[in-house]
Amino acid sequence: MQLSTSEISELIKSRIKNFSATSEARTQGTVVSVTDGIVRVHGLSNVMSGEMIEFPGNTFGLALNLERDSVGAVVLGDYEHITEGDICKCTGKILEVPVGPELLGRVVDALGVPIDGKGPVKTKLTDKIEKVAPGVIDRQSVSEPVQTGLKSVDAMVPIGRGQRELIIGDRQTGKTAVAVDAIINQKGQNMKCVYVAIGQKASTIMNVVKKLEEYGAMEYTTVVSASASDSAALQFLAPYAGCTMGEYYRDRGEDALIVYDDLTKQAIAYRQISLLLRRPPGREAYPGDVFYIHSRLLERAARVNAKYVEKFTKGKVKGKTGSLTALPVIETAAGDVSAFVPTNVISITDGQIFLESDLFNAGIRPAINAGISVSRVGGAAQTKVIKKLGGGVRLALAQYRELAAFAQFASDLDEATRKQLDRGRMFTELMKQAQYAPLSVSNMAVTLLAANSGHFDNVPTDKVLKFESGLHGFMSSKYKTVMDGIEKTLVLTEDSEKEVVKAIEDFKATNTY
Amino acid sequence: MAEISTIARPYAVAVFSFANESKSLSTWSDALHLLSEVVKNEDIKSIIEDSKVLDSDRENLILNVCKDKLNENGINFVKILVENKRLLILPEIRVFFEKLKAQAEGSIEAELIMAEQPSKKTVDDLVKSLEKKFNKKIEAKVVIDTNIIGGTKIIVGDSVIDASVRAQLDNLAFTLKA
Numbered sequence: 001m002q003l004s005t006s007e008i009s010e011l012i013k014s015r016i017k018n019f020s021a022t023s024e025a026r027t028q029g030t031v032v033s034v035t036d037g038i039v040r041v042h043g044l045s046n047v048m049s050g051e052m053i054e055f056p057g058n059t060f061g062l063a064l065n066l067e068r069d070s071v072g073a074v075v076l077g078d079y080e081h082i083t084e085g086d087i088c089k090c091t092g093k094i095l096e097v098p099v100g101p102e103l104l105g106r107v108v109d110a111l112g113v114p115i116d117g118k119g120p121v122k123t124k125l126t127d128k129i130e131k132v133a134p135g136v137i138d139r140q141s142v143s144e145p146v147q148t149g150l151k152s153v154d155a156m157v158p159i160g161r162g163q164r165e166l167i168i169g170d171r172q173t174g175k176t177a178v179a180v181d182a183i184i185n186q187k188g189q190n191m192k193c194v195y196v197a198i199g200q201k202a203s204t205i206m207n208v209v210k211k212l213e214e215y216g217a218m219e220y221t222t223v224v225s226a227s228a229s230d231s232a233a234l235q236f237l238a239p240y241a242g243c244t245m246g247e248y249y250r251d252r253g254e255d256a257l258i259v260y261d262d263l264t265k266q267a268i269a270y271r272q273i274s275l276l277l278r279r280p281p282g283r284e285a286y287p288g289d290v291f292y293i294h295s296r297l298l299e300r301a302a303r304v305n306a307k308y309v310e311k312f313t314k315g316k317v318k319g320k321t322g323s324l325t326a327l328p329v330i331e332t333a334a335g336d337v338s339a340f341v342p343t344n345v346i347s348i349t350d351g352q353i354f355l356e357s358d359l360f361n362a363g364i365r366p367a368i369n370a371g372i373s374v375s376r377v378g379g380a381a382q383t384k385v386i387k388k389l390g391g392g393v394r395l396a397l398a399q400y401r402e403l404a405a406f407a408q409f410a411s412d413l414d415e416a417t418r419k420q421l422d423r424g425r426m427f428t429e430l431m432k433q434a435q436y437a438p439l440s441v442s443n444m445a446v447t448l449l450a451a452n453s454g455h456f457d458n459v460p461t462d463k464v465l466k467f468e469s470g471l472h473g474f475m476s477s478k479y480k481t482v483m484d485g486i487e488k489t490l491v492l493t494e495d496s497e498k499e500v501v502k503a504i505e506d507f508k509a510t511n512t513y
Numbered sequence: 514m515a516e517i518s519t520i521a522r523p524y525a526v527a528v529f530s531f532a533n534e535s536k537s538l539s540t541w542s543d544a545l546h547l548l549s550e551v552v553k554n555e556d557i558k559s560i561i562e563d564s565k566v567l568d569s570d571r572e573n574l575i576l577n578v579c580k581d582k583l584n585e586n587g588i589n590f591v592k593i594l595v596e597n598k599r600l601l602i603l604p605e606i607r608v609f610f611e612k613l614k615a616q617a618e619g620s621i622e623a624e625l626i627m628a629e630q631p632s633k634k635t636v637d638d639l640v641k642s643l644e645k646k647f648n649k650k651i652e653a654k655v656v657i658d659t660n661i662i663g664g665t666k667i668i669v670g671d672s673v674i675d676a677s678v679r680a681q682l683d684n685l686a687f688t689l690k691a
Contacts, residue, residue, distance in 0.1 A: 018688075023664075023675060023676030023680075023681075024674075024675050024684075025673070025675075026672070026673050026675070027671050027672050027673070028668075028671055028672075028673045029671055043671035045670070045671050045672075046672075058687075058690075068518075068519065068522075069516055069518040069519055069522075070516060070518075089673075
């Protein structure tokens with residue numbers, strides 16, 4: 001027989017001390033039926049919607065349907081031991097999960113229970129998983145950037161702290177890769193991260209955790225996992241649980257980033273629960289409130305003002321704004337963005353990063369479609385230097401696409417058109433970036449400056465990326481002070497611009513790429 | 514499919530309001546008791562469920578069994594149930610009817626679960642305080658259950674007041690395990 005960690009004399013002593021033996025008054029009900037994780041209960045006249053119900057064997061359920069003669073509840077976890085006639089009790093509590101910095105570096109399930117085998121999580125606080133988002137008075141507009149370290153994202157679809165930016169695309173287009181790269185790049189950026197894995201293979205989640213550990217990102221990250229083998233109820237709840245963990249930082253004047261990977265699976269889990277609860281199916285068999293499950297979740301990602309933070313912390317934190325940035329992921333089928341859930345989430349979020357299989361297969365990775373990817377609020381938050389230099393990228397790519405389609409029919413092109421085509425080809429090549437290799441702001445600025453000033457123009461397309469990495473190496477070894485200056489101030493003064501251009505010319509002269 | 518209680522409710526409400534108007538609550542209570550016991554009988558149940566039996570035969574069967582114990586209205590009620598093919602929900606109708614009757618009479622049933630036979634004074638005291646709490650007349654039923662070890666457990670409808678030693682031990686176990 002093994003001794004469990006909770007069986008320490010001191011612990012038991014304190015618990016005995018705090019135990020009050022009072023009689024309890026409660027409402028109880030009788031289980032009428034158990035089917036596929038859904039329990040129908042007769043009785044429980046005072047139960048609230050969303051209240052936890054205690055079943056025998058220390059199992060809990062969530063009351064979702066309050067009907068005239070019965071209550072429909074979904075069991076959180078195993079339900080095989082619950083039988084008809086079992087007595088269940090109201091708890092008077094809404095579902096809560098542990099929150100706090102103690103969760104960083106840990107992998108937990110949808111209820112906040114650690115599943116990484118690193119022992120119990122010693123959090124001091126718990127918080128409700130369903131909360132109302134901050135109101136308009138408590139908010140502040142998005143003005144600070146989230147650096148994802150991806151050239152194409154930071155230059156073309158910038159994300160601000162407190163923004164909701166959707167990552168959408170077919171399977172195998174690198175959606176998770178973009179999100180994981182964004183998390184890896186938050187090292188030293190004063191950002192806490194939450195990665196919520198919904199309905200994924202346990203092995204995939206394991207790989208993500210391994211990569212995050214490898215790049216030192218687990219120090220500031222919590223992974224909430226509801227894998228494909230977990231019950232639909234847990235898959236449905238995981239995003240809300242993760243959001244509550246992220247809100248802990250937002251409400252205390254810190255910044256947090258949350259990735260929901262992916263919300264399509266959450267909608268599917270919710271559809272399962274709803275159909276089993278016999279709620280009427282609507283379009284694509286989703287229940288009527290499938291829009292609301294996503295809107296209420298994503299509305300909680302926000303930037304709150306200093307007054308809100310001060311009020312929340314009762315004056316302990318002053319003059320600091322807090323933010324929760326959300327990167328929801330949606331998987332489309334055969335590029336169909338007009339399906340129900342994708343259109344819903346597109347309309348809720350503040351922009352989307354659209355990933356395409358064709359681009360991915362053509363070797364353009366991240367496979368971002370620059371034409372239909374947008375960021376509705378990120379422009380205000382973009383770093384000054386990137387804003388100044390990255391403005392031309394989008395335009396060049398847009399013109400290139402138009403010309404490329406046109407040029408297919410033309411036999412001989414004039415000089416200007418050919419130049420524009422070459423430039424577009426160069427920019428497309430330049431926007432490629434390897435996985436797990438986020439760029440710093442200064443490196444990104446140098447790349448963009450070199451491209452804008454035409455230094456890439458006579459570099460062969462297949463050598464563009466080699467030229468870029470060589471240039472970065474050259475800059476960090478020979479012009480460290482200039483680079484550090486850009487990194488620190490995030491602006492490109494006229495002097496430093498001249499210096500960088502000179503450096504690029506120097507590098508080009510070495511001809512070492 | 515709607516739940517049985519949902520189907521039984523309109524019948525019970527109709528019977529109750531008719532009985533209430535004609536001031537014959539206890540007559541109807543007896544009639545429903547009799548009818549529900551009749552349809553619970555396995556042989557009768559199998560005949561009711563047999564699709565080959567004609568509705569008129571079903572009706573005659575029930576009315577013959579109950580014979581002169583039903584008044585004219587009672588007979589009508591059986592006819593309606595036969596016509597709607599709802600004879601088998603009679604036990605549910607009865608439960609609902611009794612609930613409505615108890616509500617109208619301002620009384621509720623309470624189950625007092627104790628480990629050993631309590632004195633009459635204890636029961637009276639408990640009933641008095643329960644009547645004060647629920648603001649209704651309490652019809653107490655004492656149940657002896659040694660499993661609760663000591664103390665009392667009171668069940669009124671679906672609310673439970675648990676002051677038994679067993680519940681406190683369970684709570685202690687939960688606190689220590691948590």
